[in-house]
Amino acid sequence: MRYAALPVLLAACLSLALASPPPAAAQQTVTVYVDDAYPPYSYAVNGVALGVYPALLSRIFAGMPAYKVDLQPVPWKRGLRLLEQGEGFALAPPYYRPGERPWMDYSAPIMVESVVIFCNEAVAARLAEPRWPDDYYGLRIGVNSGFILGGPAFENARRLGKLTVEEARGTDENLKKLLLGRIDCYMNDRYAIQHALLRARSEDAYQRTARVIETGVLSQEYGYLGFTRQHHERWTYRTDFIRQFNHVLDELRRSGELAQIAERELRR
Missing domain, CATH: 3.40.190.10 (Periplasmic binding protein-like II)
Structure with missing residues (x-):
């Protein structure tokens, strides 16, 4: 009786195995x-x-x-x-x-981002409807390390030494340099600059610094x-x-x- 039941047991196990779904493919x-x-x-x-x-x-x-x-x-x-x-x-x-x-x-x-340039108040006051990049010659322009912004005319002006480009790691660091007068202008996405400006203004060290003003829209870029x-x-x-x-x-x-x-x- 014990051995006679073995084929039946094997058949039942096989049926269960066939009815079970295959394991999901590994991610x-x-x-x-x-x-x-x-x-x-x-x-x-x-x-x-x-x-x-x-x-x-x-x-x-x-x-x-x-x-x-x-x-x-x-x-x-x-x-x-x-x-x-x-x-x-x-x-x-x-x-x-x-x-x-x-x-x-x-x-x-x-998604699309609007690339703009912000300058300190003194620089912005003399930039009425500025042409990019011609009216920014002689200025120190901040950019994030590794970012490629500004277009061919800007890169050409940079190579010719008509303006100075300073890189810093991240938006917060660049904007603080702008507020402290270590650079004249800073270009990046509008939302990124606005958010960093709100954070900087919450710190005592930057509450009494000069205003910074958006002076131009340079391009729209997709991420x-x-x-x-x-x-x-x-x-x-x-x-x-x-x-x-x-x-x-x-x-x-x-x-x-x-x-x-x-x-x-x-x-x-």
């Missing part, structure tokens, strides 16, 4: 780097990525169940270097600069998710990841959810 773990000093768009607090782009990216990645994505904040120039060397897979949010960064590919555009073009053999999922990312991004844009997330984060 591909991916690290995406984000700027750690570009508030309100992308910044870090205690090592956690916060801001508009991390919020948007997190929502997009939630629609890509095949991937488990870790957002890792890094200094911008380090993030660029990781992609240039093929040691990093993706970085947000670069502007579209294929000529200067031939080692980078781009997602579909995520992207950038991908390394180096070591394709290392990133076997690259083509599929970009395809899925662009698909979910497009769906969220069409539904209006993308704009809602951006607006909510900018108001924080």
Whole structure:
């Protein structure tokens, strides 16, 4: 009786095994780097990525169940270097600069930013309807390290020494230099400057400094998710990841959810 029951038991176990669903495919773990000093768009607090782009990216990645994505904040120039060397897979949010960064590919555009220039009150007073960059010759212009802004005419003026460009790490540091008179003007995204200005004005050291004034709109730029073009053999999922990312991004844009997330984060 004991041995006669064995075939029946085996058959029952086989039936259960066949009826059970196959195990879910393992998620591909991916690290995406984000700027750690570009508030309100992308910044870090205690090592956690916060801001508009991390919020948007997190929502997009939630629609890509095949991937488990870790957002890792890094200094911008380090993030660029990781992609240039093929040691990093993706970085947000670069502007579209294929000529200067031939080692980078781009997602579909995520959101638009208005690039403006703010100057101290004394400089702004003599800039009536200024021409860019001609009327800024002789001035010290602040930019974030690793950012490529201002356009070809500005870069040419920089090479010819018609103006001075000073780099600093992040919006807060640049704006404080502007408030203290260490630079004459600073160019970056409007929201980034406005948010940094509010934070700086809350500190005693900057409450009595001169006003800074927006003197011109230089361009509108889209932020992207950038991908390394180096070591394709290392990133076997690259083509599929970009395809899925662009698909979910497009769906969220069409539904209006993308704009809602951006607006909510900018108001924080």
